[in-house]
Amino acid sequence: MTSDSQNIRVRIAPSPSGYLHVGTARTAIFNYLFARHNKGKFLIRIEDTDASRSRKELIEPIFSALKWLGMNGDEEIIYQSQRLGIYKDFAQKILDNGFGYRCFCSPEQLEKDREEAKKNKQPFHYNRRCLNLSQNEIEQKLADGEKFAIRIKIPSGETVFHDMVSGDLKRDNSEIEDFIIARSNGIATYNLAVVVDDHQMGITHVIRGNDHITNTFKQVHIYKALGFEPPQFGHVPLILRPDKRKVSKRLGDKDVAQYKEEGILPEAMFNYLTLLGWSPKTDREIYSVEELINIFTPDNFNASNAIFDEEKLLAFNKEHIARKTDHELAVLVAPLLVEAGITTKYWLETRWVYLRQVISLLKERVKRLTDFIALSNYFFNFDYKYELKAREKYFNLESAQWLSELAERFERLDPFTVETIETVITELAEKLGIKRGQLIHPTRLAVSGTSKGPGLYEMLYVLSRPIVIERIKRASDYIKKAYDLKEHI
Numbered sequence: 001m002t003s004d005s006q007n008i009r010v011r012i013a014p015s016p017s018g019y020l021h022v023g024t025a026r027t028a029i030f031n032y033l034f035a036r037h038n039k040g041k042f043l044i045r046i047e048d049t050d051a052s053r054s055r056k057e058l059i060e061p062i063f064s065a066l067k068w069l070g071m072n073g074d075e076e077i078i079y080q081s082q083r084l085g086i087y088k089d090f091a092q093k094i095l096d097n098g099f100g101y102r103c104f105c106s107p108e109q110l111e112k113d114r115e116e117a118k119k120n121k122q123p124f125h126y127n128r129r130c131l132n133l134s135q136n137e138i139e140q141k142l143a144d145g146e147k148f149a150i151r152i153k154i155p156s157g158e159t160v161f162h163d164m165v166s167g168d169l170k171r172d173n174s175e176i177e178d179f180i181i182a183r184s185n186g187i188a189t190y191n192l193a194v195v196v197d198d199h200q201m202g203i204t205h206v207i208r209g210n211d212h213i214t215n216t217f218k219q220v221h222i223y224k225a226l227g228f229e230p231p232q233f234g235h236v237p238l239i240l241r242p243d244k245r246k247v248s249k250r251l252g253d254k255d256v257a258q259y260k261e262e263g264i265l266p267e268a269m270f271n272y273l274t275l276l277g278w279s280p281k282t283d284r285e286i287y288s289v290e291e292l293i294n295i296f297t298p299d300n301f302n303a304s305n306a307i308f309d310e311e312k313l314l315a316f317n318k319e320h321i322a323r324k325t326d327h328e329l330a331v332l333v334a335p336l337l338v339e340a341g342i343t344t345k346y347w348l349e350t351r352w353v354y355l356r357q358v359i360s361l362l363k364e365r366v367k368r369l370t371d372f373i374a375l376s377n378y379f380f381n382f383d384y385k386y387e388l389k390a391r392e393k394y395f396n397l398e399s400a401q402w403l404s405e406l407a408e409r410f411e412r413l414d415p416f417t418v419e420t421i422e423t424v425i426t427e428l429a430e431k432l433g434i435k436r437g438q439l440i441h442p443t444r445l446a447v448s449g450t451s452k453g454p455g456l457y458e459m460l461y462v463l464s465r466p467i468v469i470e471r472i473k474r475a476s477d478y479i480k481k482a483y484d485l486k487e488h489i
């Protein structure tokens with residue numbers, strides 16, 4: 001696709017008007033993969049010129065969300081707010097070299113024009129009132145101290161650029177108005193700042209959402225006016241909500257950091273987002289970041305918009321959780337357990353093997369890292385309650401007797417392994433003339449308080465003999481006591 005791949009330089013340019021949302025994260029990922037695949041550079045630029053919408057306190061969270069996904073900038077971060085003087089000079093240059101002109105129209109006048117266009121059911125385009133001012137009129141206005149914006153002059157004809165995703169894109173210049181490049185307060189507009197920055201940062205490829213196509217048609221004219229070589233453009237499909245609307249905070253859509261809080265692995269998020277708008281052209285869906293770097297090519301962008309489906313993300317998460325070793329998961333889950341108050345850091349420090357065993361048992365059942373919290377409580381705490389429905393079903397005087405016998409047999413059992421546990425339970429069920437399940441269910445309820453969980457023999461083994469015996473005895477006492485008191489079980 002690219003001739004001089006060593007020199008590829010791409011960027012992600014978030015505006016700190018909100019936290020990092022999945023659309024910007026996905027655009028960052030495309031740029032990152034393209035850079036890494038070609039051994040190029042991935043840069044970060046903060047687009048914070050709009051003082052009314054930019055919030056300083058959002059910049060750090062944006063970095064940390066990018067970092068969580070494994071993406072750091074390869075060079076110093078560029079802040080547009082520190083470059084206002086540079087943009088001003090370039091706006092002046094456009095004015096001086098005849099590609100732009102001063103516009104003295106007041107906001108009130110422009111609003112009137114807009115109303116007029118609306119009344120006539122016409123799209124509003126600046127009517128070039130100030131393009132036709134004479135030199136004398138201009139000088140008079142300047143002498144009167146009238147404020148002016150700078151507009152770029154769009155010639156007649158058509159604007160064409162090649163898009164990496166959609167091929168040649170064309171627009172008649174009558175549809176591109178003489179847009180403002182510098183406001184009357186001297187501050188550059190988005191389009192001018194982006195062109196100046198992309199040029200000065202040596203950006204070779206601009207990969208961004210297809211909602212920027214209209215901007216690109218404008219930016220092509222700024223490149224021309226400044227005599228800069230434009231980069232290659234690639235406008236990727238947008239990420240939409242299941243209701244086909246654009247992902248938006250206003251509609252309650254989550255930002256990237258919220259998914260982290262909800263137990264999504266960065267690898268899963270990265271993998272899932274990559275496949276929204278890009279395809280590896282195989283049926284395989286689960287990839288590591290390294291694998292994606294290896295196979296990434298911009299030839300495989302999709303043309304149509306993609307739908308963000310949280311269920312699908314969860315399915316990816318489950319797969320990525322399954323790919324991790326017990327130790328890797330233990331490192332991630334330990335702080336979650338401590339934070340949730342399930343156990344303490346000190347307790348875990350001396351019981352790392354136990355934590356790994358617990359994780360190994362539960363791993364198949366979790367879709368989110370945070371699921372480990374709810375599923376593992378009884379491995380760390382005694383104070384669980386017996387589920388109401390399950391205890392009505394499995395706890396009775398008969399099962400209390402079976403449990404007492406089981407505890408006795410476990411006391412004599414040596415060694416206490418998955419296999420010997422299975423043998424004891426099978427033999428006891430045979431002796432009692434009951435099905436194995438009739439013994440397994442009350443035992444599971446006794447040691448965990450719940451009727452669902454991992455394989456019983458493995459679970460008893462991990463819990464360890466003294467704990468298992470203590471819990472079975474406790475359950476059998478609980479049942480007997482409840483019957484003695486004629487209480488509802």
Ligand code: GLU
Pocket residue numbers: 012013014015024047194207208212
């Ligand atoms: N700041 C723009 C945005 O967040 C990105 C502009 C660009 O990529 O050129 O949509």
